[in-house]
Amino acid sequence: MAESNQILSQSGSVYPAPLHVVERAWISPEAYHEMHKRSVTDPEGFWGELAEKELEFFQKWDKVREWNYPNYKWFLNAKMNITHNCLDRHVRDGRGDKIAFIYNNEKNEEEKISYAQLLTRVKKMANALQNLGLQKGDRVAFYMPLTLEQIVAILACARIGVVHTIIFAGFSANALRMRCEIAEAKVVFASTSTSRRGNDIDLMHVVNEAVEGLKCVQNVIVHVRKGDSYSFKSGQLDYQTLLESGSENHEAPALDAEDPLFILYTSGTTGKPKGVLHTQAGYNLFTHFSTRVSFDLHEEDIFWCTADTGWITGHSYIVYGPLSLGVTSVIVEGAPTFPNPGSWWALVEKYKVNVFYTAPTAVRLFMKLGAEWPNKYDLSSLRILGSVGEPINPEAWEWYYEAIGRKNVAVVDTWWQTETGGHMIVTMPSMDQKPGKAGLPFFGVDADVVDRQGNPVAPNAVGFLVVRQPWPSALRTCYGEPERFNNYWMEMKGFYYPGDFATKDEDGYITILGRADDVLNVSGHRIGTAEVESALVAHESIAEAAVIGKPHPIKGESIKAFVIAMNGVQVTDQLIQEVKDSVAKELGKLAQPDEIEFVEGLPKTRSGKIMRRVLKAKEMGTELGDTSTLED
Numbered sequence: 026m027a028e029s030n031q032i033l034s035q036s037g038s039v040y041p042a043p044l045h046v047v048e049r050a051w052i053s054p055e056a057y058h059e060m061h062k063r064s065v066t067d068p069e070g071f072w073g074e075l076a077e078k079e080l081e082f083f084q085k086w087d088k089v090r091e092w093n094y095p096n097y098k099w100f101l102n103a104k105m106n107i108t109h110n111c112l113d114r115h116v117r118d119g120r121g122d123k124i125a126f127i128y129n130n131e132k133n134e135e136e137k138i139s140y141a142q143l144l145t146r147v148k149k150m151a152n153a154l155q156n157l158g159l160q161k162g163d164r165v166a167f168y169m170p171l172t173l174e175q176i177v178a179i180l181a182c183a184r185i186g187v188v189h190t191i192i193f194a195g196f197s198a199n200a201l202r203m204r205c206e207i208a209e210a211k212v213v214f215a216s217t218s219t220s221r222r223g224n225d226i227d228l229m230h231v232v233n234e235a236v237e238g239l240k241c242v243q244n245v246i247v248h249v250r251k252g253d254s255y256s257f258k259s260g261q262l263d264y265q266t267l268l269e270s271g272s273e274n275h276e277a278p279a280l281d282a283e284d285p286l287f288i289l290y291t292s293g294t295t296g297k298p299k300g301v302l303h304t305q306a307g308y309n310l311f312t313h314f315s316t317r318v319s320f321d322l323h324e325e326d327i328f329w330c331t332a333d334t335g336w337i338t339g340h341s342y343i344v345y346g347p348l349s350l351g352v353t354s355v356i357v358e359g360a361p362t363f364p365n366p367g368s369w370w371a372l373v374e375k376y377k378v379n380v381f382y383t384a385p386t387a388v389r390l391f392m393k394l395g396a397e398w399p400n401k402y403d404l405s406s407l408r409i410l411g412s413v414g415e416p417i418n419p420e421a422w423e424w425y426y427e428a429i430g431r432k433n434v435a436v437v438d439t440w441w442q443t444e445t446g447g448h449m450i451v452t453m454p455s456m457d458q459k460p461g462k463a464g465l466p467f468f469g470v471d472a473d474v475v476d477r478q479g480n481p482v483a484p485n486a487v488g489f490l491v492v493r494q495p496w497p498s499a500l501r502t503c504y505g506e507p508e509r510f511n512n513y514w515m516e517m518k519g520f521y522y523p524g525d526f527a528t529k530d531e532d533g534y535i536t537i538l539g540r541a542d543d544v545l546n547v548s549g550h551r552i553g554t555a556e557v558e559s560a561l562v563a564h565e566s567i568a569e570a571a572v573i574g575k576p577h578p579i580k581g582e583s584i585k586a587f588v589i590a591m592n593g594v595q596v597t598d599q600l601i602q603e604v605k606d607s608v609a610k611e612l613g614k615l616a617q618p619d620e621i622e623f624v625e626g627l628p629k630t631r632s633g634k635i636m637r638r639v640l641k642a643k644e645m646g647t648e649l650g651d652t653s654t655l656e657d
């Protein structure tokens with residue numbers, strides 16, 4: 026499919042950024058190279074200057090970075106408050122009436138909140154939480170859909186140094202309970218319901234089951250949604266009443282630059298989720314700056330990141346980055362194709378969205394539904410289309426560019442992780458775009474593709490993606506499990522190792538090929554094979570289980586489980602459904618296998634480790650590779 030503005034090169038097609046994007050871009054390609062070089066050779070100078078320019082501190086740092094491998098700190102001894110940068114300073118500087126968020130949902134109910142209104146509510150909630158006895162360092166869990174009430178509560182926690190841990194409101198009661206327990210959450214913020222594809226989903230039965238008998242949780246603060254009624258249990262408080270109880274006066278306390286901001290649980294290679302911990306200043310600066318330059322946001326722009334606050338994308342590019350920058354964002358609660366496959370495009374038209382950020386799985390879903398849906402709407406406000414969460418295949422990239430971007434946008438792919446806090450590999454808006462390639466390293470990101478020994482591989486050869494030095498928003502630890510944090514920097518000695526395969530072309534563009542470990546990416550959600558396997562064997566009929574990811578046209582990967590039945594169990598369709606349902610109950614629907622196959626045995630190494638790679642090769646009909654360690 027050759028286009029007039031497309032150049033075919035040996036390494037695939039290249040689309041130069043449209044002129045109108047290049048002309049207003051904060052960062053030109055030349056500036057990128059110069060700035061990037063400085064950011065990795067003089068990180069302290071680069072980030073120190075940027076912090077002075079972009080953020081406000083109550084007390085300046087003694088040192089920009091301290092790196093005692095593998096640990097690091099940024100802006101040592103500086104005092105600040107991320108919510109001051111996100112709210113107070115904007116209101117003080119006359120941006121109080123600027124809209125911070127335009128909320129919409131499946132019923133097309135709209136709510137707008139200005140920076141001044143948001144600040145007032147955050148102050149009230151911060152006071153109310155302090156009156157409840159919460160103190161700096163305490164943990165508060167969230168199980169809420171994407172609402173303004175949730176954002177107010179998140180920021181209220183951040184303001185008083187209370188560490189929030191948001192659990193996506195699609196996880197099961199067991200998953201919520203486990204996360205509350207390991208974070209020792211004192212309070213849980215919950216909502217009575219959400220609406221998904223027109224169905225009202227009761228969330229309180231999940232929350233109540235999760236916190237039942239959980240000693241650490243002292244209070245559950247319940248946001249009763251419009252039209253819902255709820256009978257409060259002991260220890261449960263009404264969100265609205267609590268909010269109203271707080272005074273409107275609240276000075277943002279001076280927190281330390283390295284005080285914990287949040288813990289976000291993500292999947293690793295064991296059954297237990299990892300509590301990725303981020304801190305105040307470095308995270309603030311990195312998300313602020315990447316929101317500005319990766320999306321090329323300017324004062325009047327309208328930004329829409331379609332993520333949920335339950336994932337890192339929502340933390341960094343719905344809440345903290347855009348607010349710190351003072352952007353107006355659209356947020357939408359509900360499914361992308363409800364009430365019809367045009368509903369998102371109707372919102373782009375209605376709010377004249379300039380920058381739109383979504384996941385390839387959504388793009389592929391819209392692609393399947395056909396261009397006739399977006400074609401009904403005026404999408405000419407769009408200037409930049411972002412992508413995140415999984416590799417975007419060139420076909421989906423081109424559809425996104427043409428059907429949504431009308432060939433007049435920059436498509437900005439962004440590779441990063443829960444652990445990285447913000448964008449790591451990006452095709453910045455003014456750069457040449459190469460469908461399927463994530464792009465070049467972000468500022469401060471000293472990335473490369475190396476072999477097992479850590480030597481850079483030849484151009485276009487497959488290797489491991491690594492980063493040579495810490496950047497400001499790098500995770501500081503895994504909460505309560507420092508050894509798991511060390512693994513990120515120890516597995517490939519001297520580097521941060523994210524666990525992805527990649528290639529790098531002659532121009533330095535990095536392509537992400539997928540996970541190199543036992544982690545799956547289903548619809549952009551990270552799921553550990555071990556988590557699903559332990560959910561499977563929790564079923565009384567299942568003795569052993571092994572899980573693989575299979576390529577899926579929309580989800581990217583779907584889950585297939587190979588299981589061994591307990592002695593004497595009759596395998597029926599009903600049992601298969603029951604086992605699938607039990608995974609949804611154990612973990613959440615997002616981790617439910619699409620296929621379950623009963624087998625007699627599983628391929629294992631002599632030391633008893635399941636060789637998922639062998640199962641995958643067999644399933645896909647590809648080469649088995651080295652099987653010398655296979656037991657049988």
Ligand code: PRX
Binds near residue numbers: 416523537539540550
């Ligand atoms: O495999 C990479 C994939 O998602 C993983 C990180 O998942 P998570 O921590 O849940 O964060 C997702 C949102 C930032 C990565 O290790 N991934 C993320 N973005 C991309 C991607 N793979 C390819 N291209 C991307 N743009």
